[in-house]
């Protein structure tokens with residue numbers, strides 16, 4: 001029996017950023033999946049969201065294209081950004097003084113809503129659009145409004161969620177000739193070891 005506490009746990013920032021990345025796994029956007037996680041001063045998650053079309057606007061009917069001769073046939077006029085969805089999904093009265101963990105630096109439209117909802121800090125992973133006007137404008141507004149933004153530099157490139165680690169024996173009891181699932185693999189024991197990686201950044 002182990003008598004000392006585990007030391008190799010993930011820290012708070014990894015935990016909340018990983019939640020943002022897990023939420024992104026729900027996005028139907030074929031090119032860019034973004035997740036956001038809002039945390040209050042007591043380190044409680046109060047909102048989580050990912051980019052997608054508004055309720056009632058079908059993922060199958062609205063366009064996912066990035067380019068078209070007709071702007072109405074691109075996703076940009078319809079998609080709700082992860083940051084906005086996380087704020088709208090809040091399970092608290094407000095998100096005042098909260099921190100938002102987000103995979104990509106917020107655009108100017110999200111920055112306005114982040115400021116107006118009184119979020120105090122943004123922790124982001126990628127700043128790949130730093131040179132674009134929407135990012136420059138977002139930073140200008142954050143600076144003016146006193147919203148801090150910090151780039152998160154991960155200690156590990158991957159955090160793996162392994163569903164088998166809690167109860168391998170019961171998972172091991174599978175039919176003699178299991179079917180290979182799409183995007184999955186079978187290990188020597190015939191168990192589906194399809195992997196969900198949390199570092200699929202785009």
Ligand SMILES: Nc1ccn([C@H]2C[C@H](O)[C@@H](COP(=O)(O)O)O2)c(=O)n1
Pocket residue numbers: 029031032033034050051052066075079080081082083104105106107110
């Ligand atoms: N901070 C951000 C940046 C982007 N998004 C969403 C909006 C779109 O669904 C997609 C960007 O499309 P791309 O031009 O990269 O294919 O990501 C967001 O939710 N939050």
Ligand SMILES: [Zn+2]
Pocket residue numbers: 081083106107108109110111
């Ligand atoms: Zn945005």
